[in-house]
Each structure stands twice: as C-alpha cells, then as structure tokens.
Amino acid sequence: MLSVDIQKRLGDFQLQVQFETGSSPLALLGASGCGKSVTLRCIAGILRPDEGKIILNGRTLFDSAGHIDLPPQRRKVGYLFQQYALFPNMTVRQNIAVAAQKGRRKETTAELLRRFHLEDVAEHRPSQISGGQQQRTALARILSSEPEAILLDEPLSALDLYLRRQLEEELRCALTAFSATSVWVTHDQGEACRSCRQVCVMESGAAFGARPMEEFFADPVSVSAARLSGCENLVGAVPRGTEVEIPLWGITLRRAAPAAPETTALGLRMQHLRLAREGVENSFACSVVQSAPEAFSDLLTLRPLSAAPEAPLLHMEAEKGRWAAGDLLYVSVAPEHVLTLR
Known part of the structure; x- marks a missing residue:
C-alpha cells in the first residue's frame, strides 16, 4: 500500500x-x-x-x-x-x-x-x-x-x-x-x-x-478530465433536471439521471454517437462539414442544423465511403452516455 x-x-x-x-x-x-x-x-x-x-x-x-x-x-x-x-x-x-x-x-x-x-x-x-x-x-x-x-x-x-x-x-x-x-x-x-x-x-x-x-x-466529472479520457465532443450546457440544454447547438438531450446543479458542459464520445431516424430519442439533425477516411471507417465532422455560427463542431465515426460535405443526417446518443461536466 x-x-x-x-x-x-x-x-x-x-x-x-x-x-x-x-x-x-x-x-x-x-x-x-x-x-x-x-x-x-x-x-x-x-x-x-x-x-x-x-x-x-x-x-x-x-x-x-x-x-x-x-x-x-x-x-x-x-x-x-x-x-x-x-x-x-x-x-x-x-x-x-x-x-x-x-x-x-x-x-x-x-x-x-x-x-x-x-x-x-x-x-x-x-x-x-x-x-x-x-x-x-x-x-x-x-x-x-x-x-x-x-x-x-x-x-x-x-x-x-x-x-x-x-x-x-x-x-x-x-x-x-x-x-x-x-x-x-x-x-x-x-x-x-x-x-x-x-x-x-x-x-x-x-x-x-x-x-x-x-x-x-x-x-470523468470535469472538462479537463473528460479531455484526458479521450472525449472528443465538449460543449457548454445548462442542467434542467434529467435534461441538459445545449444553447450553442440549439438542442436538449435527456440523461438517465438528473444532471448535477454545477454542470457547465456536456461531453459526447464518438463511439457513443449513432446514426438515427428523425424522432428517435436524443436524435438531432446535422450537416456533414467534412468526411476524413480512417483505416476502417470515416471520421465525420458535423454541424447541428440549429447550431450557432460560433458553436463547436461534432465528431463521430461512421461507415466508410458514404459521406460528402453537405449531406444531411440524424445523430442520436443514449441517455446513459450523455456526460455532464464542470
């Protein structure tokens, strides 16, 4: 010890x-x-x-x-x-x-x-x-x-x-x-x-x-710890009970448990993001800004459709070879994978 x-x-x-x-x-x-x-x-x-x-x-x-x-x-x-x-x-x-x-x-x-x-x-x-x-x-x-x-x-x-x-x-x-x-x-x-x-x-x-x-x-608890843990998507957030508002993206996501009152940011890991249909829980529309080829997938850079001009972009992995700049798609994340941070 x-x-x-x-x-x-x-x-x-x-x-x-x-x-x-x-x-x-x-x-x-x-x-x-x-x-x-x-x-x-x-x-x-x-x-x-x-x-x-x-x-x-x-x-x-x-x-x-x-x-x-x-x-x-x-x-x-x-x-x-x-x-x-x-x-x-x-x-x-x-x-x-x-x-x-x-x-x-x-x-x-x-x-x-x-x-x-x-x-x-x-x-x-x-x-x-x-x-x-x-x-x-x-x-x-x-x-x-x-x-x-x-x-x-x-x-x-x-x-x-x-x-x-x-x-x-x-x-x-x-x-x-x-x-x-x-x-x-x-x-x-x-x-x-x-x-x-x-x-x-x-x-x-x-x-x-x-x-x-x-x-x-x-x-991870804090933004800096989330960054160290490899969390690629970090954005300011406001806690609303079991929901988290993301003003810069113009969306609200549901969590599996209430967010702590001291929450100031939200984290989404690339591997937890999924392609989805409109209307699925925690889904939101995005446009493809860029598609970069990886060895076995494509790394997509996305902009939520309701995002402010100064908002950070979103990153996720997706099936290889299907995407071009300007494509529209829906992305979702499970409530248990919505990280709230301070």
Whole structure:
C-alpha cells in the first residue's frame, strides 16, 4: 500500500497530490507539465516535498512534521526512467546484477535474463541493443533489487507504435507478476486503460484520490478530465433536471439521471454517437462539414442544423465511403452516455 499526501512548490508551480493505491497498478494520468514526473521524484526521494507524508507498506518514507526523509537507496522504490538510465559501460548482465542482493546475485540475474528474453544479449552493452531490449534490461534491473513499489515515468513514449504495443503487453505481464504497488505515469488514456485498474487524474499540479478506471470513463466529472479520457465532443450546457440544454447547438438531450446543479458542459464520445431516424430519442439533425477516411471507417465532422455560427463542431465515426460535405443526417446518443461536466 502506497499513501501519498504531499505539497511542493517549484517557482510558480504548486504541486498538491493526495492518493492511496495497493497492489493494483495505478495510472497517474495528466497532460504534459501537470506534475506527474515531479510526483514520482518525490516518492522516489529524488525531490524533497515541502510538506506532507509518503508511506509505503507501513514504512514512512517522508514526513515533514516528523523530520523523516529516507534517502532513495533505503526506500525500496524502483524507478523506470523515460530514457532507462542504464550504465553505458556495463553489459546487460552487469546492469541487472548490480542491483541484486549479494547472496543470490548470480541466480537472480540468470532468472531475470531468462524472464525478459535477454539471454542472447547478456554480454552486450546498452548501445548495442534495441530500445525494447534496453527497456526490458532497465525493468529487470529494477526487479533485481526486490522493490516494494515500481514507478514508471512515461515508459513507452520513446518507442514507435508497433514496439510500444509489444512492450506495453510485456510491462503489463511483469507488473502482474510483481503483484505489488506500481504507479504508471502517462498522458495516453488508451495506455492507462489497458495497463491499469485505477486512475488518479492530475490537473495543473493537483490530484486528489484514485478511482476505478471504469468509473473514470463513465463519469470523468470535469472538462479537463473528460479531455484526458479521450472525449472528443465538449460543449457548454445548462442542467434542467434529467435534461441538459445545449444553447450553442440549439438542442436538449435527456440523461438517465438528473444532471448535477454545477454542470457547465456536456461531453459526447464518438463511439457513443449513432446514426438515427428523425424522432428517435436524443436524435438531432446535422450537416456533414467534412468526411476524413480512417483505416476502417470515416471520421465525420458535423454541424447541428440549429447550431450557432460560433458553436463547436461534432465528431463521430461512421461507415466508410458514404459521406460528402453537405449531406444531411440524424445523430442520436443514449441517455446513459450523455456526460455532464464542470
């Protein structure tokens, strides 16, 4: 169990983070510059928070009031950096062995070389192996130290798409086998959803609490969180009980439950929009502004017929090859998929 409740000021930037997580991988999700990496560095002991506490499995790693600040080497926290931070003059085998416990160094290293499919490059140096092999070496080195928590800082950002998906799967398997605390920093909602069961959203240096991933996608709560979750259609809205008025589009949509009074915006995910007939619940007429081909569908840009000139356009996926600018169609969304946001 990892408990983090810290504050840290860096110039004009204020970090205020509070969350708890257990053995299920936690995604720390946020836009670039929101403080995700700063949070990991505070947990690892690379940066010192100004205030607060960090507790791992009952051990206090940091407590400003109690004047406790364990050095990184005593925290039992493994940190997978974006650029892996391997020792360039050591072989793969040596990079892994250097962090292992002395009494079982040889056995631990051999087992991790086998587990991460690195036996054929064990005597190579980092510059002689691929990016994927470098990442596996870095993760094996972390595990060789027998950490109680692993921190992953945008671990796939430097890889091309094919290799990213392959190594994402390997990381997931490794973390499942690790079965202890792990925090996965990313700005990619797809990566977060595939790899983690819980999510903690960071916005402008602030994060308060972890949520189940399914709950986050079903109800992002805020506009910025909805954007991070991949919601493509965001527009101002006014709550009217179980209905939501969208003045800029000139339409009203029904929700499955009453909208919160503090609602200021509405979100519609592309995958929840459907072609419909006139008169179907939550249907409204649109004109096609543009049709852009995707691999297996077309991405339609639509303007609701009653929309104001300054209104945001609507985006949805539809059957490939049927659409042209100026076409008229009806779109609908199920009441349970109408997201209300603040």
